[in-house]
Every structure is written in C-alpha cells, then in structure tokens.
Amino acid sequence: MPIRTASARWQGNLTEGSGNIRTGKGGLQGNYSFKSRFEEGEGTNPEELIGAAHAGCFSMAFSKALADAGTTPTSVETTAKVHLDKTDAGMTVTRIELDTVGEVPGIDEAQFAKLAETAKQNCPISRLLSPGAEITLTARLTS
Incomplete structure (x- = not known):
C-alpha cells in the first residue's frame, strides 16, 4: 500500500x-x-481536515458494506463535526459526530442502520480516532 x-x-x-x-x-x-x-476566521484548520478524512473514509467503508450486503448505494453523503475542547491535558479532539445520508434502493431502515454502525467500527479513520475521541453516528436513509 x-x-x-x-x-x-x-x-x-x-x-x-x-x-x-x-x-x-x-x-x-x-x-x-x-x-x-x-475562532471563526477565514481558512481551514487541522480539525476540518480530520473531519474530511473521517467523512471520506466512512462514506467509502459504508458504501462497501452496503454493496457487500447486496444493496449497492446510489450515494452516501457524510458530514463530520469535530469537537476541539480544552481538557486537563490541553486542547483535545474529544468527539466526532458523523451524520450520513444514504440513497440505497432495496434496503430497510434496520439493515441500513446496522451496516452504518458496522462501517463506523471498521473504517480505518474511526479505528485510529476512537481510542481518544467519542464517535457518534446518525444515519438516515433517503429514497
């Protein structure tokens, strides 16, 4: 690799x-x-780049999980909100909120949610970040 x-x-x-x-x-x-x-100044920051990496990795992992289950997605769109907070150890990424919307023909809500959670657990970026940051997931199915 x-x-x-x-x-x-x-x-x-x-x-x-x-x-x-x-x-x-x-x-x-x-x-x-x-x-x-x-603050809220112009430009990017390392946390946004972590969010982009996480959203991209999760979207690919979820698309693979859906296809492996026989329901290839039309699209998967994910937003990651990265929380940078002051802790006793200093500034720390404490939480990442993944919010994904999938257009997936032929799948029910329960299977969709199960596969989304599996993708969250197996995404390489989630595995990297989860020992130190809480990762939450909201997954919505659209038609």
Whole structure:
C-alpha cells in the first residue's frame, strides 16, 4: 500500500502567524491561522481536515458494506463535526459526530442502520480516532 503524505508550513508566532496545509499531491491546499482554528476566521484548520478524512473514509467503508450486503448505494453523503475542547491535558479532539445520508434502493431502515454502525467500527479513520475521541453516528436513509 502507498504511504500518504501531507505538509504544513507555519510562519510567525501562534496568535499572529499563518500557515498553509497541503496534501501530498496537492489535491487539497488551504491557509490556516489562529483565528481559523480557535475562532471563526477565514481558512481551514487541522480539525476540518480530520473531519474530511473521517467523512471520506466512512462514506467509502459504508458504501462497501452496503454493496457487500447486496444493496449497492446510489450515494452516501457524510458530514463530520469535530469537537476541539480544552481538557486537563490541553486542547483535545474529544468527539466526532458523523451524520450520513444514504440513497440505497432495496434496503430497510434496520439493515441500513446496522451496516452504518458496522462501517463506523471498521473504517480505518474511526479505528485510529476512537481510542481518544467519542464517535457518534446518525444515519438516515433517503429514497
């Protein structure tokens, strides 16, 4: 399997500096700052990138689980809300809320929910993050 890379460059001090984050092949690039991370400033932040990675990984894992069960999805769309909180250990990602909507012909709500939970448990990014962060899932089936 290939090794994935990403890079970041920061210039200046913590509160007034700025930086740029880039994935290895340049598919994603973004500016970030103290304000974009800890306030509501323009730009991205590491937590958004974790959310994007988690949402993407989960969507793929869920699509695979659905197809393996004989119900190939038309689409799976997932949003991840990453909570960065101050704890005794310092700033910590404490919780990630996955919210997914799937358009899956020929499946009932119970099977959909079961496969979504299985995908959450088996997604590589969930496995990486779950020892330290609570991961919740809301899964909705659309027609």
